[in-house]
């Protein structure tokens with residue numbers, strides 16, 4: 001019998017490089033993330049982590065290299081189409097409307113509307129199926145009880161939870177999270193970590209995170225970037241005890 005074909009990776013980067021003038025922010029990064037995997041991306045400040053996410057999401061073009069999503073070459077696919085293909089990422093807080101409720105914000109996002117537009121159109125509350133989707137996403141991130149509160153009354157941590165709920169609305173198969181717990185209190189961070197752990201097991205998650213407790217709690221494998229390059233790769237236990245990683249990363253803290 002022929003050997004079973006190797007399962008297609010959810011996300012593959014092949015020699016991904018991005019230059020800013022003379023600076024190679026990301027250079028020759030190759031990595032393969034399996035479907036359902038939870039992968040941590042760590043590295044010192046300026047290592048190229050966020051730039052790598054921008055290249056994967058299509059927010060910024062590559063200088064060279066290739067990106068594949070479930071085997072499909074998306075290197076030149078525009079950002080919004082990557083979202084339709086199942087690539088999700090957290091939105092910036094500035095995309096939230098502070099004087100709208102949490103649930104309304106999510107429904108507006110589903111409709112792709114600005115709040116000034118919806119009053120002229122069909123009343124928002126009539127979009128029952130959209131509210132059901134919004135409630136599902138809020139439930140997943142542990143924010144169901146805040147659905148009717150105005151976004152401006154949420155804590156910073158709760159706003160970060162809303163951002164993840166927004167990213168979940170598109171039904172992503174691969175989710176990119178860039179420092180989701182940055183600026184959160186320990187209690188908020190623990191709550192968000194729990195919410196990320198409880199995401200559907202089929203969702204592939206790439207997590208950039210400086211808080212090692214959060215990383216070790218969520219991921220099964222870690223890629224360390226240093227000066228734009230993959231520097232080490234392994235299980236959290238392997239990375240934790242790698243003296244080279246301790247020197248470049250833990251040594252800095």
Ligand SMILES: Nc1ncnc2c1ncn2[C@@H]1O[C@H](COP(=O)(O)OP(=O)(O)OP(=O)(O)O)[C@@H](O)[C@H]1O
Pocket residue numbers: 020023025043044045046047048049050051052
């Ligand atoms: N749009 C840009 N134009 C010029 N240089 C940039 C741009 N974006 C990032 N850089 C540079 O590329 C390098 C990598 O930046 P990046 O933001 O990807 O690092 P990072 O690993 O996310 O760091 P941090 O942990 O601080 O978030 C840095 O030297 C940064 O100054």
Ligand SMILES: [Mg+2]
Pocket residue numbers: 049050051
């Ligand atoms: Mg960054």
